[in-house]
Amino acid sequence: MKEKITRRELLKSLGLLSGVLLLNNGVNMNSDSVNFFKNQKREKHWYEFGFIDPILDQVFLYYLNHSWQKLADVGEVLQTVSKVDMSNPYSWAEEWMKTSERLENLAKEFESNGHNISAGECYLRSSNYFIAALHRYPNPYDKKIKKIAIRSFNNYKSGIKLLKLPIEVVNIPYEGKNLPGYLFKANVKGKAPILIVHQGRDGWAEQCKYIGEAANKRGMHCLIFDGPGIGKGLRILGLPFRPDWEKVITPVVDFVSNLKFVDRKRIGLMGISMGGSLTPRAVAFEKRISFCIANPGVYRWSDIIIGYLNQMISDFETQLEKGREYFNRLISQVAEKIPLIKWGIADTMWKHGVDNPYDLIIELKKYTNEDVVDKIKCKFLVVDSEKDEFSQAKLLYEKLKCPKDYLLFTEKEAAELHCQTGSLGISEERIFNWVEKNY
Numbered sequence: 342m343k344e345k346i347t348r349r350e351l352l353k354s355l356g357l358l359s360g361v362l363l364l365n366n367g368v369n370m371n372s373d374s375v376n377f378f379k380n381q382k383r384e385k386h387w388y389e390f391g392f393i394d395p396i397l398d399q400v401f402l403y404y405l406n407h408s409w410q411k412l413a414d415v416g417e418v419l420q421t422v423s424k425v426d427m428s429n430p431y432s433w434a435e436e437w438m439k440t441s442e443r444l445e446n447l448a449k450e451f452e453s454n455g456h457n458i459s460a461g462e463c464y465l466r467s468s469n470y471f472i473a474a475l476h477r478y479p480n481p482y483d484k485k486i487k488k489i490a491i492r493s494f495n496n497y498k499s500g501i502k503l504l505k506l507p508i509e510v511v512n513i514p515y516e517g518k519n520l521p522g523y524l525f526k527a528n529v530k531g532k533a534p535i536l537i538v539h540q541g542r543d544g545w546a547e548q549c550k551y552i553g554e555a556a557n558k559r560g561m562h563c564l565i566f567d568g569p570g571i572g573k574g575l576r577i578l579g580l581p582f583r584p585d586w587e588k589v590i591t592p593v594v595d596f597v598s599n600l601k602f603v604d605r606k607r608i609g610l611m612g613i614s615m616g617g618s619l620t621p622r623a624v625a626f627e628k629r630i631s632f633c634i635a636n637p638g639v640y641r642w643s644d645i646i647i648g649y650l651n652q653m654i655s656d657f658e659t660q661l662e663k664g665r666e667y668f669n670r671l672i673s674q675v676a677e678k679i680p681l682i683k684w685g686i687a688d689t690m691w692k693h694g695v696d697n698p699y700d701l702i703i704e705l706k707k708y709t710n711e712d713v714v715d716k717i718k719c720k721f722l723v724v725d726s727e728k729d730e731f732s733q734a735k736l737l738y739e740k741l742k743c744p745k746d747y748l749l750f751t752e753k754e755a756a757e758l759h760c761q762t763g764s765l766g767i768s769e770e771r772i773f774n775w776v777e778k779n780y
Contacts, residue, residue, distance in 0.1 A: 397477065438471070448461075465504075527557045534609065538565045546572055625717045686701070721746070
């Protein structure tokens with residue numbers, strides 16, 4: 342017999358039982374749910390723009406910041422976001438699609454008239470805006486997603502070709518498939534170091550163009566790729582995340598080791614966002630990597646994601662112990678009350694290749710570096726930001742036994758957010774100062 346979840350149990354699990362009078366007096370959880378988790382009596386920060394959920398505030402800033410690397414323009418981003426109707430879950434994607442298609446058409450017009458530089462720049466911005474459209478897409482299983490990802494990929498390739506950028510599109514053999522990547526080759530004589538870079542939950546390889554360019558300016562090669570669960574690796578190849586990330590990185594190291602212009606003794610690895618959880622695991626096993634950068638440093642990724650749910654669902658582990666059927670029904674009811682949770686759970690299940698919340702939690706618990714941190718021997722830069730809610734940099738730094746450095750970005754330099762969102766300039770400069778000093 343199915344165990345029924347009563348309204349009182351649901352409110353208790355949400356930690357909202359004391360707020361039941363608010364619900365009975367007309368507070369609409371669907372339109373105002375985030376206010377239950379916000380402290381309204383605090384100073385508003387420079388990076389808060391007033392979206393219905395704080396995540397989109399940082400996503401907006403993330404795309405605005407891409408003007409640093411000419412993958413966005415300020416007016417285009419502001420205009421697009423100003424048209425988003427937050428009562429329509431598809432509005433974010435629809436408005437970004439309109440902007441990206443407008444620029445795609447403009448690029449084609451410029452190209453047909455022989456204006457290759459202008460066309461290339463428009464193609465790159467269009468590519469990034471297609472990615473923005475997929476950043477908050479309600480149905481991750483929509484067949485349109487793959488088509489949009491392919492359009493983004495094609496526009497990026499057109500852009501770098503027309504601009505004659507020193508970027509080569511490469512395919513990295515991986516378990517019968519080819520991981521898509523971009524090779525930024527430095528203009529140097531002889532062999533040079535190479536930095537391998539990948540994103541995490543939400544970023545794509547295309548959005549790391551500034552890192553490849555920064556490496557090239559400093560005489561280093563750079564390979565930026567989309568692995569399982571990341572960018573095109575998920576949306577075109579259909580590959581979800583996997584916790585044994587060394588199985589992903591080893592084929593990539595094989596690939597760069599076969600490049601004649603690469604110094605095999607100076608191969609670096611950088612992981613961004615959730616990538617800061619994956620890269621420590623990889624270098625614990627892949628000993629050909631001589632230095633690693635985690636931005637931010639993460640010790641147990643599972644604790645971060647489960648921690649968010651634990652804040653919203655009291656006695657979380659107790660609820661989980663009641664079994665798959667009970668837990669899935671509970672999460673379903675919670676999700677119907679809180680749209681942000683509904684999207685977040687569906688999006689994360691898709692990215693991890695599971696089809697229900699219970700199995701998602703079990704899968705997420707595999708994402709830890711606790712059991713491998715002692716095996717890490719390479720030089721390590723642990724990056725942190727004062728207000729990075731996904732960071733466990735201090736904990737990772739303390740646990741590492743290898744040669745290591747800790748780099749903190751601060752509010753004073755406007756770089757306190759997750760992965761220094763909004764301040765790519767100072768982020769690039771400080772991180773590559775460390776790279777220059779050490780390699």
